[in-house]
Structure formats: structure tokens, C-alpha cells
Amino acid sequence: MSQATARPGRRTQAERRAATEQRVLDAAVALTAERGVRAVTLATVGEKAGYSRGIVTHHFGSRRALLDALVGRLQDAFRPPAAAAGTGLDRLLALVDAYLVHLDAEPEIARAFLVLWVESLAAEPELRPVFADRDKRFRSAIVDAVRAGTADGSITADAGAEALALAIVGLLRGVGMQMLHGPVGPDVGEIRQQVRRLLGKGLR
Numbered sequence: 429m430s431q432a433t434a435r436p437g438r439r440t441q442a443e444r445r446a447a448t449e450q451r452v453l454d455a456a457v458a459l460t461a462e463r464g465v466r467a468v469t470l471a472t473v474g475e476k477a478g479y480s481r482g483i484v485t486h487h488f489g490s491r492r493a494l495l496d497a498l499v500g501r502l503q504d505a506f507r508p509p510a511a512a513a514g515t516g517l518d519r520l521l522a523l524v525d526a527y528l529v530h531l532d533a534e535p536e537i538a539r540a541f542l543v544l545w546v547e548s549l550a551a552e553p554e555l556r557p558v559f560a561d562r563d564k565r566f567r568s569a570i571v572d573a574v575r576a577g578t579a580d581g582s583i584t585a586d587a588g589a590e591a592l593a594l595a596i597v598g599l600l601r602g603v604g605m606q607m608l609h610g611p612v613g614p615d616v617g618e619i620r621q622q623v624r625r626l627l628g629k630g631l632r
Contacts, residue, residue, distance in 0.1 A: 468498070523569055532615075570597070
């Protein structure tokens with residue numbers, strides 16, 4: 429009988445390491461959402477996760493490496509979905525809808541992402557290039573959908589794809605920032621409906 433057969437419930441070292449890192453990143457997300465990025469230190473994250481600072485240092489090495497991993501985790505959560513089927517307008521509306529759904533479905537992750545995005549402008553300027561790159565990729569997905577729409581006739585031919593992408597990201601980020609301050613009145617379902625109507629009517 430092999431060792432793996434004899435101990436079916438025992439995790440490998442790689443699995444234990446991955447579980448520890450996940451727990452640490454969950455703690456970093458919670459701290460960022462609750463208190464902002466300045467609260468994220470090796471010691472505070474370790475305490476939040478139920479570990480020592482030494483464990484966090486062993487896995488990430490430095491605060492900057494921990495922040496880089498945190499940003500990666502948040503960006504993976506906000507990754508644009510694969511291109512939807514249908515017209516270019518359908519693809520654009522699916523991108524917008526997915527963003528708004530995510531704001532509502534994972535509020536702690538959404539809050540941490542938006543807090544980090546804002547604080548990259550001042551408190552943590554070394555994170556600014558990472559967020560600039562992420563925003564550029566999101567705008568690129570919107571540009572592709574708009575150009576597909578102008579090609580297939582679902583979006584008006586005079587739509588400026590790059591300017592429109594910048595405006596749409598600004599709209600979505602603005603909605604998120606207002607939600608960050610607390611309940612905004614309308615629920616996310618109604619906001620999604622109104623944004624779809626605004627874009628759908630305006631771009632056809």
C-alpha cells in the first residue's frame with residue numbers, strides 16, 4: 429500500500445502552502461476593505477489571518493510583495509469575462525453588466541479593489557502602474573466590442589471607440605465609488621437595467 433493510499437486525507441506541502449497564502453490574502457482583502465491599504469502590514473495581516481508575522485514574511489518576503497499578490501488577487505476577481513456571443517453591442521453590454529454584477533456579488537473584494545485603486549494615486553503610488561495597466565486592458569476589451577459593433581451595424585458608425593471606452597470605465601468606476609460609501613438607494617439590479625438602457629439606446 430502506497431503512502432498516498434494510506435493517508436488519503438493528508439494534504440501535500442504545496443497544498444498547505446497554497447491554503448496558507450489564500451488565508452493570508454483573504455485577511456489582506458478584509459483589512460484593505462475595512463481600514464485602507466495603510467493598515468496592511470505583515471504583522472496586521474498575520475494577526476488577522478491567525479498567523480505570526482514570521483509566517484507571512486516566509487510566504488511573501490516583504491510588504492510590497494504582499495501588496496503585489498493582493499492586487500493580483502483582486503484583478504483576477506475583476507477580470508473581464510470572455511467575449512459574449514452576439515453582436516458587438518451585446519458584447520459591450522455583457523462586459524458592463526458583468527462589472528456591475530461583481531460589485532454586488534462580492535462587495536468586500538469590490539471595496540478592497542476600489543480602495544486600492546484610489547490609494548494608488550497617493551498613499552501607494554508604486555501600485556499606480558499596475559492599476560493603469562489593468563484599466564488599459566479593460567478599456568481594450570470595450571474598444572474591441574465597440575469596433576465589432578460598428579462593423580456589424582449594432583453600434584452607430586460614428587462611435588469613437590477609445591473615447592467611449594474611457595467614458596464607460598469612468599461610469600462604472602463612479603457607480604462603484606458611490607456604492608463604497610454605503611447604500612445608494614436603487615439596488616444593483618435597477619442600476620444594471622438603467623445603464624444597459626442608457627448605452628443600448630445611445631449607441632444604436
